[in-house]
Amino acid sequence: MSESRAVPVVWRDDFDLSRRHAVDRRFKVPSGADLRSLCDRHEFPTRAVEVLMESRPTWNDPAVERLGAHFQWLVRERYQPSAFMNLGYPSPPPSCPLFYAYSLIGMMDPVAADQAAAGLDPAITRATLADIGQQVALHDRIRGGAPFTLGWWLTHHLSGHLFRIGRLQFQRSILGALHGRDLEGQRFLDVHIPEGGPLDPEDCDRSFADAAEFASKHFPGDDARWFGCTSWLLDPVLSDLLPHESNLLRFQRRFQIVDIDDAEPSRVFEFVFERPDLDETADPDLDALVGSSTLRRGIIDLYRSGGRIRSVTGLKSNSPQVRRSWIST
Numbered sequence: 001m002s003e004s005r006a007v008p009v010v011w012r013d014d015f016d017l018s019r020r021h022a023v024d025r026r027f028k029v030p031s032g033a034d035l036r037s038l039c040d041r042h043e044f045p046t047r048a049v050e051v052l053m054e055s056r057p058t059w060n061d062p063a064v065e066r067l068g069a070h071f072q073w074l075v076r077e078r079y080q081p082s083a084f085m086n087l088g089y090p091s092p093p094p095s096c097p098l099f100y101a102y103s104l105i106g107m108m109d110p111v112a113a114d115q116a117a118a119g120l121d122p123a124i125t126r127a128t129l130a131d132i133g134q135q136v137a138l139h140d141r142i143r144g145g146a147p148f149t150l151g152w153w154l155t156h157h158l159s160g161h162l163f164r165i166g167r168l169q170f171q172r173s174i175l176g177a178l179h180g181r182d183l184e185g186q187r188f189l190d191v192h193i194p195e196g197g198p199l200d201p202e203d204c205d206r207s208f209a210d211a212a213e214f215a216s217k218h219f220p221g222d223d224a225r226w227f228g229c230t231s232w233l234l235d236p237v238l239s240d241l242l243p244h245e246s247n248l249l250r251f252q253r254r255f256q257i258v259d260i261d262d263a264e265p266s267r268v269f270e271f272v273f274e275r276p277d278l279d280e281t282a283d284p285d286l287d288a289l290v291g292s293s294t295l296r297r298g299i300i301d302l303y304r305s306g307g308r309i310r311s312v313t314g315l316k317s318n319s320p321q322v323r324r325s326w327i328s329t
Helices: 030-041 046-053 064-076 081-086 099-105 108-117 122-143 152-159 201-218 236-242 247-252 267-271 293-303
Strands: 162-164 168-174 187-192 226-231 255-260 311-317
Touching: 030 046, 030 099, 030 108, 046 099, 046 122, 064 152, 099 122, 099 152, 108 122, 122 152, 122 162, 122 267, 162 201, 168 201, 168 226, 201 247, 226 255, 236 247, 236 293
Parallel strands: 187 226
Antiparallel strands: 162 168, 168 187, 226 311, 255 311
């Protein structure tokens, strides 16, 4: 997952599925065989299913029920994932660290039905929602029993803002000032890189082409003429660490850099080494890292020499008619 610093999207003008059904403010969380069947239908990894089945809590706290119901309503019925963040993103109940994961899972079938009714390809919906299971498995692997903290991110998967199309994810977003004064306020597709193997150039080519067609068909009002990406993957320093024809650098060269943020943490230790506990800005323990690949060894050597990986934003045209020279920084 790459981190986006674009303006949050909270529009509902051309993909308002919330009116298809009456608002149901009950907290809906599957359990037992229903939970396992739901996870299997949405292609969750085996470990995610095991964790969810083992951790399934019981609660009789009206406050917890209200919190879950309000969270689900904001995400699905109002399509405003950012609204919950504005409430301070309340901590999950101590008895259920995976509270937000269960809350999201409880919305998957209704969202899938809504998207099918709106004419979206069910395969895209399945691939998009499967990331919830991927993130549960990843959370278990690197954070164990800690509270599940990615509920905010996964709300986009259920709210019609983000879709996985082939190898990549695309999020409907709005260009901000850092993208260039001439482009500020325009809608674009923000690119994220989920887990799922190498960044094969042909797979990425298909993703970009299919995403442009998907957006034109289902969100014509967006007029998204750009792809954007904010990620450590775009830091030019990586060209000193990897072979010129590596998949990562070939992906990087698709974008024209418009911003390099020296202050924003790149989270490279989390994404590359699965070590979110290491602070890249505060003399991290590099001896705790395993250099099992060219990329990992290069990053370790870079930090030993006093360098670092930055968070970088780039843009890529979604149309041959849009000239890259239009980008002004």
